[in-house]
Each structure stands twice: as C-alpha cells, then as structure tokens.
Amino acid sequence: MPREIVKIPINSIVTNSAKENKTLIFFNTGENKKIEFLIRNENSTFIVKANSLSMLDVGIDIDDPLVVDRSIPAKSGDIVIALIDNDFTVKRLMIDHHFSPPKVWLKAENPDYQNIYITEGQELVIWGVVTYNLKPMR
Numbered sequence: 001m002p003r004e005i006v007k008i009p010i011n012s013i014v015t016n017s018a019k020e021n022k023t024l025i026f027f028n029t030g031e032n033k034k035i036e037f038l039i040r041n042e043n044s045t046f047i048v049k050a051n052s053l054s055m056l057d058v059g060i061d062i063d064d065p066l067v068v069d070r071s072i073p074a075k076s077g078d079i080v081i082a083l084i085d086n087d088f089t090v091k092r093l094m095i096d097h098h099f100s101p102p103k104v105w106l107k108a109e110n111p112d113y114q115n116i117y118i119t120e121g122q123e124l125v126i127w128g129v130v131t132y133n134l135k136p137m138r
Contacts, residue, residue: 039067039069040069040071040072040131041069041071043071044069044070044071044128045067045068045069045070045071046067046068046070046128047065047066047067047068047134048065048066048068048081048090049063049064049065049066050062050063050064050066050090051063052089052090052113053110053112053113054089054090054091054108054109054110054113055079055090055091055092055108055109055110056109056110057109057110057111058079058092058109059133059135060079060090060109060133061135064133064134064135065133065134065135066081066090066130066132066133066134067130067131067132067133067134068081068127068128068129068130068131069128069129069131070127070128070129072128072129072131073129074093074126074129075093075095076093076094076095077092077093077094078092078093078129078130079091079092079093079129079130080092080093080106080126080127080128080129080130081126081127081128081129081130082106082124082125082126082127083123083124083125083126083127084106084116084118084122084123084124084125085122085123086123088127089106089116090130091106091107091108091109091115091116092106092107092108092109093106093107093126094106094107104118104124105117105118106118
C-alpha cells in the first residue's frame with residue numbers, strides 16, 4: 001500500500017497580518033483516507049501558528065500549530081481565526097441572539113487578555129474555524 005503525501009499550507013499569523021510561506025507535510029498510510037480525522041477538506045484547510053497567550057486556558061500556547069478549516073460555517077462557541085480591521089486574532093466566537101441584530105464578540109480564554117467587542121464601523125471577517133491544535137507533547 002503506497003503512502004500518500006498530503007501537503008497543507010502553513011501560515012504564521014502575526015499582528016501585522018504578514019504570513020510565512022511554509023508547508024507542513026502529513027503522511028497517510030491508509031487507502032485514500034487523507035487523514036480524515038484531521039482534514040475534512042484539504043483545499044480549504046490551513047495550519048497557522050498561534051502568536052499570543054490569549055487562548056491559554058483552552059490549551060493554545062504561543063507557536064502551537066492550529067488546523068483551520070475555511071469551509072466550515074462558524075457558530076457561537078467555536079474557536080475561530082478572525083480578521084478585525086486587517087488584524088488576525090484567534091478567539092472564541094460568541095453570538096448573543098438576545099439582541100436584534102445579534103451581538104457578536106470574540107472571547108479571550110485567558111483573564112490577562114481582553115475580550116473583543118465589535119463596534120459599529122469595525123470590519124469583522126471570520127477567516128476559518130479552528131478544528132485541532134497540533135500541540136507537541138514532547
């Protein structure tokens with residue numbers, strides 16, 4: 001059974017929105033499975049590195065590689081990569097449907113960091129949903 005190599009773009013999110021061009025390579029030993037437990041849609045899946053401690057309480061540390069799927073619709077409670085006024089951030093998406101229109105904000109999972117409340121005139125784009133943290137265990 002030949003091993004299939006799946007290449008996934010890896011980007012480094014930084015506050016000035018610059019990105020590094022790298023590739024993370026996964027090896028697949030199963031027959032046409034393309035590591036389905038990690039990647040649902042390889043054409044819309046990316047790996048980004050976290051660059052802050054704002055999500056530390058959910059286990060996301062600086063330089064942790066995060067699997068991000070841009071094809072998954074984000075819902076309240078998802079950890080997302082968001083673009084706010086041309087700056088990327090990793091936060092938990094919160095949508096409060098008690099308001100009309102619903103109030104959207106981004107929750108930091110570390111008390112040392114502030115939540116981000118979207119104000120009128122700010123541009124928020126949900127760039128993708130974080131599906132996995134590929135944190136090294138050693």
